[in-house]
Amino acid sequence: MHTSFRSLSGATRPLALAALSIAVVGALVAPASADASAFQLKENSTKSMGRAYAGSATAGGDASVVANNPAAMTELDGTYLQADVTAINFSAKFNGSAHDVLGRPISGGNGGDAGTTLPVPALFISSKVSDKVHLGLGFSVPFGFQTEYDRDWVGRYNGIKSKFQSLDATLSASYDVTDTFALGVSAIAQRTSAELTSAINFNAVGLGIQQGIAAQTAAGVAQIQAAAAAGQIPPATAAAMIQQAVQQGQAAAAGVAAVTPQGVDGYARVKGDDWAYGYQVGAFWKLTPNDKLALNYRSKISHRLEGTGNFNTTPGYDLLLANPALAGSIPPFSHTTGTAGFTTPAVISASYWHQAEKFGLGIDFAYTKWDVFKELRVKYGNPGQPDTAETFNWRNTVYASIGGDYYLNDKVTLRAGIAVDTTPTYNSVRDVRVPDSTRKLATVGIGYKASDRFEINASYAHIFVNQAHINSTSSTGDVVTGNFDDYGNLLGLSATYKF
Secondary structure (H helix, E strand, O other), rough: OOOOOOOOOHHHHHHHHHHHHHHHHHHHOOOOOOOOOEEOOOOOOHHHHHOOOOOOOOOOOOHHHHHHOOHHHHHHHOOOEEEEEEEEEEEEEEEEEOOOOOOEEEEHHHHEOOEEEEEEEEEEEEEEEOOOOEEEEEEEEEEEEEEEOOOOOOOOOOOOEEEEEEEEEEEEEEEEEEOEEEEEEEEEEEEEEEEEEEEEEEEHHHHHHHHHHHHHHHHHHHHHHHHHHOOOOHHHHHHHHHHHHHHHHHHHHHHHHHOOOOOOOEEEEEEEEEEEEEEEEEEEEEEEEEEEEEEEEEEHHHEEEEEEEEEEOOOOHHHHOOHHHOOOOOOOOOOOOEEEEEEEOOEEEEEEEOOOEEEEEEEEEEOOOOOHHOOOEEEEEOOOOEEEEEEEEOOEEEEEEEEEEEEEEEEEOEEEEEEEEEOOOOOOOOOOOOOOOOOOEEEEEEEOOOOEEEEEEEEEEEEEOOOEEEEEOOOOOOEEEEEEEEEEEEEEEEEEEOO
């Protein structure tokens, strides 16, 4: 492995600082969500991406260990400033159909491409403050995801826009217990936000109201029949009352059907955010002069998202709300506050690196506890508005990668790697908001050391995604069935300056 550096020349130094300042500005921009397995992001290190994140905590010379394994800061001799920006292009195209609770087909197209192209920034500072102690500060985006379909697509009642994102501020410290073993710990402050939109099937809501009218009519008829059987009402009077009740019920149901026709939709938008806190602990071993191993545990972080629910109704539904006989018994669909519990998962990871003279080889493994994500339930401040609930019931996932570096010369390093990333979703719980499936990564990268202090890296990854099958039911009984064809491309750039 190349470890020597050369001094910055007078011409190189301004160029280095200019490139680094541009990357830092990009990293300080509020992050937009993008996609990885489910909505977990590993894109905080361009250098690691080039080898499919193999050796992410053990390859050395990478300040992203501030967020990935604080104990690995023991390898960073000096003070490092590193900025990374990864552009994630993710495509998700649906092919299928949908029907309502009565089995009638729902009109609309396939939704277009629900994916997007968005940046994921990261910024890290690490410093050796004594012979045994390192401190680090990092800003990164460990979770982020966004899908958005055409507003009139066939699955609009199941979801239109879904956006999750988490921004971490990480303060880390490491201590060299011995010359070959170090421990590290991090405190994590995390801001998570979520936004969900969907169309409201007021025809299905109207069907529910009609069923309620029918049930009330049947109960009234039963009471009249019981009174007649007890001799409290003459049979002829009872028959007339029953006929009148049935006619009134039918007229009321017909009126509801007339103002809630099929295909006349409302629109719902729910959003919220929260700050919460977690931690991580790491360990780093120099097994031999050429072999290193690192283990890390990152805690789950539990949020209570607070925000608002906004609803656009239809003129017909507004007429129902204006009816005193119905207004108190049907959802108001009006602007209201809301809260939702949301937890980002715990992650257990291991990283190994073997160093040779002309190459390095790494292996990474991560286990993510997605089973904490069972549902997203929004409880509204308006007691008349029923909860909005999205069921997930995800399972835990595994990420495994192998990759390495080849040192072409003292300045240029070539990288490559492959990985498999399993999905927390499966057929019975997969929905249009996260049309995810197991994926495989193939990556390449290149690093250039302009001097003994300044280094730039670029990496590219293509994500191959298994076809995602879906058979999902909305809260109003609308079923969307079909397949998603997904893929992704990642392009990362980074700049590192050593003081």
